[in-house]
Amino acid sequence: xxxxxxxRKRSAKLQSVAVTSLADTSVNDTMRRMLQEELDLNDIPSLxxxxxxxxxxxxxxxxxxxxxxxxxxxxxxxxxxxxxxEEDQSAIVDNQERDDLLASVIHSRHSTCExxxxxxxxxxxxxxxxxxxxxxxxxxxxxxxDVADAIATFGVxxxxxxxxxxxxxxxxxxxESAAPIVKLQVEEEYDLCVLKAIRLRMNDQxxxxxxxxxxxxxxxxRVMFATLIEHLxxxxxxxxxxxxxxxxxxxPILLGMLRANDKVSIHFPNTMCxxxxxxxxxxxxxxxxxxxxRRELLFGEVTGPCQETYRAKNAWDFFRLARFGKSLLxxxxxxxxxxxxxxxxxxxxxxVMARGMFLLERVGAFVIPTSVDMxxxxxxxxxxxxxxxxxxxxxxxxxxxxRKRSWDFxxxxxxxxxxx
Numbered sequence: 026x027x028x029x030x031x032x033r034k035r036s037a038k039l040q041s042v043a044v045t046s047l048a049d050t051s052v053n054d055t056m057r058r059m060l061q062e063e064l065d066l067n068d069i070p071s072l073x074x075x076x077x078x079x080x081x082x083x084x085x086x087x088x089x090x091x092x093x094x095x096x097x098x099x100x101x102x103x104x105x106x107x108x109x110x111e112e113d114q115s116a117i118v119d120n121q122e123r124d125d126l127l128a129s130v131i132h133s134r135h136s137t138c139e140x141x142x143x144x145x146x147x148x149x150x151x152x153x154x155x156x157x158x159x160x161x162x163x164x165x166x167x168x169x170x171d172v173a174d175a176i177a178t179f180g181v182x183x184x185x186x187x188x189x190x191x192x193x194x195x196x197x198x199x200x201e202s203a204a205p206i207v208k209l210q211v212e213e214e215y216d217l218c219v220l221k222a223i224r225l226r227m228n229d230q231x232x233x234x235x236x237x238x239x240x241x242x243x244x245x246x247r248v249m250f251a252t253l254i255e256h257l258x259x260x261x262x263x264x265x266x267x268x269x270x271x272x273x274x275x276x277p278i279l280l281g282m283l284r285a286n287d288k289v290s291i292h293f294p295n296t297m298c299x300x301x302x303x304x305x306x307x308x309x310x311x312x313x314x315x316x317x318x319r320r321e322l323l324f325g326e327v328t329g330p331c332q333e334t335y336r337a338k339n340a341w342d343f344f345r346l347a348r349f350g351k352s353l354l355x356x357x358x359x360x361x362x363x364x365x366x367x368x369x370x371x372x373x374x375x376x377v378m379a380r381g382m383f384l385l386e387r388v389g390a391f392v393i394p395t396s397v398d399m400x401x402x403x404x405x406x407x408x409x410x411x412x413x414x415x416x417x418x419x420x421x422x423x424x425x426x427x428r429k430r431s432w433d434f435x436x437x438x439x440x441x442x443x444x445x
Contacts, residue, residue, distance in 0.1 A: 123163045126178055130155050133180070133381025140379055142199045148379040151182055154194040161190065172340040176347040176385070181375070183347075185387040207388050209408040215241040216404060219250055223400050226254045249281025253400060260398050267329030268295070271312065274393055275327065275365060278403070279313065282410040283417060288317045311349050313363060315417065320356065322420050323413070324349045325363035330395075333367040347385060350375035354383070358423060361416050368393045372409050374416070388412055 130152050138146035158177040161167050167174050173183040174190050184195070184204035191200065218240045225234040234254055241247040256273070265273070271293050279291050292314045313325025326342035328335070346362045353360035359376040362385075370391045378384035389409035392402040 123159060126159045127156065129180075130159070130381070135380045142202050143196075145199065147195075147199070147203060148382050150194055150199075151177075151379075151382050154191060155180070157190055157194065169336045169340045172343050175340075175344055179348070179351075180381055181347040181351070181383045181385055182378070183385040185385075203384075204386060207386070207412075209389055209412050211408055215243070215246060219404050220401065222250065222254060223397060226397050227259065231255070245281045245284060249277055250400070252277045252281075253394060253403075254397065257394060257397050257400075260396050264330045266331065267327060270329045270367075271327055274395055275313075278393065278410070279315075279325075282407070283315055283323070283414055286421070288421070289315060289322070289417060290317070291315050311345070315361075317421060321353060322357070322417055323361040323363065324353070325365065328366045330367045339364075339366055346373075347375065347383075350385075351383060357420055359416070361413055361420075363413070365393060368395060368399070370409075372413050 134152070135148055138149065140147040155177055158167070158174040161174060162178055171188045171190065173186045173188050176183060177191075182203075184191070184200045187195075187197075187200050195203070218237055222234040222237040225231075225237060231254075235251060238247050238251050238254075241250070276291070276293060283289065283291060293312065294310055294314060295312045311324040312327040313323070314321055315323035315325075324346060326346050328339055328342060332338050342364060346364055350360035350362050354375065354377060359374050362373045362375055364371050364373070370393055372388045372391065373385055374388055375383055375385050389406070389412060391406040391409040392399065394400050394403045
């Protein structure tokens with residue numbers, strides 16, 4: 026009986042501390058552990074069997090609130106403890122995710138430093154940068170403009186998009202050496218034909234414009250420019266939905282430039298999910314997929330004109346591209362990636378640079394014209410799309426192997442912590 030009275034007094038004291046802490050809206054970790062370890066709700070109903078006439082006093086601030094053991098005290102205490110348990114559970118999940126990512130960084134360590142820039146190993150510096158990015162991620166310090174820090178948490182290094190955190194570890198000169206400028210081959214064989222056709226179309230001479238394109242030997246390029254000259258407005262584009270923008274403006278260009286041969290097919294899967302949109306569901310798949318048979322070769326993400334200035338959406342597309350690109354590296358030596366934000370496109374390559382380190386390099390930019398007067402801009406940047414076509418040719422000749430990596434980084438199931 027003496028033991029039962031001591032346990033009852035201790036439980037009442039802990040309940041008083043819980044109520045007072047909730048009133049102050051601040052509960053420290055030590056007290057929360059005491060509540061979980063010492064306060065057993067299953068034992069509280071036994072107080073009624075001990076002595077039904079004795080009262081239990083629970084202090085709330087400076088006021089005393091009394092209730093007998095016959096009242097619903099277990100329900101009151103359970104309501105007080107429940108939000109604390111949920112908060113602790115969230116903290117446990119966050120700590121476990123952070124520990125998994127840090128363990129992946131340790132597991133991907135290398136024994137020999139191979140990539141040396143200015144007498145420093147870039148892989149070793151990248152692991153230091155990864156740890157800083159992981160801690161910043163779970164501290165909710167990564168901003169929308171620092172999306173390169175977010176993709177570094179699962180091993181992707183984007184030196185062409187430096188952040189303050191990246192510069193503090195690598196330095197500006199090392200980042201410039203790690204992200205060299207890619208020299209593209211200039212296409213000149215059909216420049217005069219296209220410029221002449223554009224000039225004729227601006228003068229409303231359609232037939233003469235199509236005749237000027239007949240001198241282009243490549244049939245797909247000829248059909249692409251003929252389609253754009255015929256359907257694009259003269260000097261003003263309209264703001265349409267993303268699905269309409271993909272089908273009207275992007276599809277003719279990618280179908281004309283990226284189809285290395287008839288075996289390559291270009292798909293736009295997110296333009297055909299009307300039912301899923303009605304149900305409020307968004308498929309986790311890229312907006313653009315180039316593949317041969319069932320083998321995927323290229324991924325792309327698109328932002329329509331209505332969300333052009335929405336930085337969170339553009340940053341999230343960049344994050345998804347890096348995550349999708351890693352899945353291509355099991356069968357391919359590199360992963361071609363395209364991100365299009367309204368009329369501006371960027372072509373990138375993702376490749377394995379070192380153990381646990383994926384290098385994302387920027388190849389070049391291109392323009393998606395929405396009117397005839399923007400076609401010269403496409404003509405001036407078409408060498409970027411030609412480089413993407415050449416990369417697809419290389420991947421077609423490459424035979425995929427069943428390579429397995431002993432290292433990788435877990436995916437992040439909770440995306441709400443990203444890009445705050």
